[in-house]
Amino acid sequence: MALQERVILVDPDARGRTNIKGMLSQAEYLVIGEAEDGITALKMIRDRQPDLVLAEASLPGVNGLDLARIVHDDRLAPVILMSGVFGREMMARVREVRAAGFLPKPVDEVSLLTVVEVALAHYAEVMDLERKVMKLKEELDTRKVVERAKGILMSQLGLTEAEAFRRIQKQSMNRRLSMRAVAEAIILAHNV
Incomplete structure (x- = not known):
């Protein structure tokens, strides 16, 4: 059996986390942690070393954008940001923090799994290039x-x-x- 990719979900909306967790579990991803705020998420990411982080862009404490920047700079995992706010300004900020992807809310299964697969593949390629x-x-x-x-x-x-x-x-x-x-x-x- 192949190893399951390990995911941490960060979203203050418990119902949203439950829905996304269900979609990920159905697709055989392993959700190893959930957090409602950026500080808790960052501690959890450093401790559990996930393969992927899915985070709401607007989080209490350390917001999702800052979380994505820290996680990227420390080469901890790819971060996919989610938000109900979508537009040029948001996309510019997502690119600026080097997020691995963006999902508009509400999240649907096809979009979620597509963005997750692309983000994981791209991150693996980048890490391989950095090693080389x-x-x-x-x-x-x-x-x-x-x-x-x-x-x-x-x-x-x-x-x-x-x-x-x-x-x-x-x-x-x-x-x-x-x-x-x-x-x-x-x-x-x-x-x-």
Whole structure:
């Protein structure tokens, strides 16, 4: 059995939460928490780490827009905002806080499930791209450190670039350290 996506619902309207929870449960999503206000929701999101947050834009305390911004900035989960107010200004604010989607109220099942599926797929894609960017950045940083260490070995020991690289590589294998760690040690020793 596939894992169910875990959802937190945030809406001061208990009847609305019950209706949305029923639609989500029917579609095999797992509602792991419900909150009536932004502060409670934020604590619950941090504690329970849901896959998705559905939040009313107008919440007491921390409003849904601010909640969406915080959750997005901290990379906690995608947030779909809901509101009975719809228009250019609302959509501009939804985009500004980087919400994963918007549902006009009253929420119907087709719209809910469509927006949820798209938001989850988009968020997974964005997280994957962010991981790839971090990996590429790490590889580039490692390459810069190794290049600097090679330059030190070439100037201090009169080695060719290939010989300097091979020496770093050999030390890496012999000491079971990454090439970056060996290169950083060479740079550190040179600066002492």
